Amino acid sequence: SQQGEEDPQALSIQEGENATMNCSYKTSINNLQWYRQNSGRGLVHLILIRSNEREKHSGRLRVTLDTSKKSSSLLITASRAADTASYFCATALIQGAQKLVFGQGTRLTINP
Amino acid sequence: GAGVSQSPSNKVTEKGKDVELRCDPISGHTALYWYRQRLGQGLEFLIYFQGNSAPDKSGLPSDRFSAERTGGSVSTLTIQRTQQEDSAVYLCASWTRAGANVLTFGAGSRLTVL
Numbered sequence A: 001s002q003q004g005e006e007d008p009q010a011l012s013i014q015e016g017e018n019a020t021m022n023c024s025y026k027t028s029i030n031n032l033q034w035y036r037q038n039s040g041r042g043l044v045h046l047i048l049i050r051s052n053e054r055e056k057h058s059g060r061l062r063v064t065l066d067t068s069k070k071s072s073s074l075l076i077t078a079s080r081a082a083d084t085a086s087y088f089c090a091t092a093l094i095q096g097a098q099k100l101v102f103g104q105g106t107r108l109t110i111n112p
Numbered sequence B: 001g002a003g004v005s006q007s008p009s010n011k012v013t014e015k016g017k018d019v020e021l022r023c024d025p026i027s028g029h030t031a032l033y034w035y036r037q038r039l040g041q042g043l044e045f046l047i048y049f050q051g052n053s054a055p056d057k058s059g060l061p062s063d064r065f066s067a068e069r070t071g072g073s074v075s076t077l078t079i080q081r082t083q084q085e086d087s088a089v090y091l092c093a094s095w096t097r098a099g100a101n102v103l104t105f106g107a108g109s110r111l112t113v114l
Helices: none
Strands: A004-007 A010-014 A019-025 A029-037 A043-050 A055-058 A061-066 A071-076 A085-093 A100-102 A106-111 B005-007 B010-013 B019-024 B031-037 B044-050 B065-069 B075-079 B088-095 B109-113
Touching: A004 A085, A010 A019, A019 A029, A019 A085, A019 A106, A029 A061, A029 A071, A043 A055, A043 A061, A043 A071, A071 A085, A100 B044, B005 B088, B010 B019, B019 B088, B019 B109, B031 B075, B044 B065, B044 B075, B075 B088
Parallel strands: A010 A106, B010 B109
Antiparallel strands: A004 A019, A019 A071, A029 A043, A029 A085, A055 A061, A061 A071, A085 A100, A085 A106, B005 B019, B019 B075, B031 B044, B031 B088, B065 B075, B088 B109
16 A cells, blocks of 8 residues: 555645645655646655654745654645645655655645 | 656557657766556656666566666666556656755656557
8 A cells, every 4th residue: 555645635725725735654754755746747846854853844835744643744825726736745764765655646726 | 968858758559569668867866766657646656776776676567567777877668568557657757865865757658558
């Protein structure tokens, strides 16, 4: 089964609202990353949080990591129509830290 | 090059034919990954190359799938005797050990097996 599981699978909100996506994983990690994918093609890296970090910010993005619960959340504040995309979490395992394991993704739709 | 380049961008083939997908990573990136993404699904790890180390082939779904990386740069993913369930987007990504393992992805090769 997948190491990372995103929740919800799909999210639809109005422009200007905040969007929160969650990711759970099973085994200990070195770091956790979030990626964005437009139109089913290449993914773009958004943010990385290491296992010893609890929160990280980048522009309108806020990522939290709770290693005790093996979960992470991605918050996009003041959403824009251009944020419409699929968002994936990816975990780098402690053993074999180079291998990134991706979840199933959350499809985010921002309605104008 | 400036980014990860994949070719072809689209490939339509008949069941039973062999296909080759190519990935040209960012110059200097030592690690290269192949992932498969079926329609509406997440990314499925296939294979990982790192420098001169033996590749991690643990994600290859069957012996019809193989990949090689020549000269530590360009990689080719080969699918023999294609089946309809092989239809997917095949994504290549690379990263450099100079930083954390943040991946730069190519645009993918969309394979359709009729």
